[in-house]
């Protein structure tokens with residue numbers, strides 16, 4: 001993996017742009033070849049567990065718990081360096097999961113803010129979204145509304161729409177200035193970073209190739225789970241002097257039974273958080289944010 005760290009100029013640029021706009025991109029993390037290697041590892045694992053829907057869903061929702069290659073990715077020095085500029089050097093990964101849009105799929109993500117339903121008490125959180133395939137306008141890259149993170153959490157409505165990739169099909173209930181939105185175009189191996197209050201969305205994939213990105217949710221250890229159980233998290237940088245979350249070790253191998261057991265526990269706890277107050281018949285197996 002590429003271990004060239006940020007120059008002081010880039011570090012200042014990330015911190016300044018993020019504070020002003022609520023996001024920063026594009027940021028080179030790994031090479032296209034390395035991104036293709038991670039995608040190949042994911043796709044091999046998908047093929048291995050394809051017959052078991054629950055395992056396939058866990059693989060897509062918890063790759064850093066099940067595949068050593070993704071456990072390394074969430075600790076990648078370029079990612080840690082950039083995220084440290086935003087929320088400091090002590091970092092946990094609260095969750096890490098894929099957003100996959102299959103070829104010509106109608107799947108989309110409605111305008112939303114991440115921290116709306118996560119049950120966390122603060123905003124010391126940043127998402128690094130790393131492209132494993134190119135993210136383009138045609139295949140449904142994310143869109144960000146610059147400066148919208150300053151609005152704090154705004155009201156959302158739940159649509160439970162079939163093709164919406166979000167847990168509850170949640171959607172911002174106030175006007176979104178879509179005309180000012182920027183397209184988050186990335187090459188494979190690049191990342192974007194966004195604030196938990198950023199207004200963001202993405203459209204369907206109109207191409208004949210998969211669009212695959214991995215969303216890594218970094219939090220400062222001072223953050224607390226105030227609704228639901230505290231998830232099992234990964235400690236990826238610096239110290240954790242708070243102990244607010246239970247820390248799990250990285251996987252000792254590929255697709256191990258003990259790691260599926262942990263992923264199962266995390267799935268149950270995360271459902272309790274993301275689907276709080278939702279009728280059981282509306283709970284879907286594969287939604288993730």
Ligand SMILES: O=C(O)CCC(=O)C(=O)O
Nearest residue numbers: 099109129142202213215
């Ligand atoms: O991958 C996408 O299109 C949406 C991702 C997203 O909403 C997120 O990472 O918070």
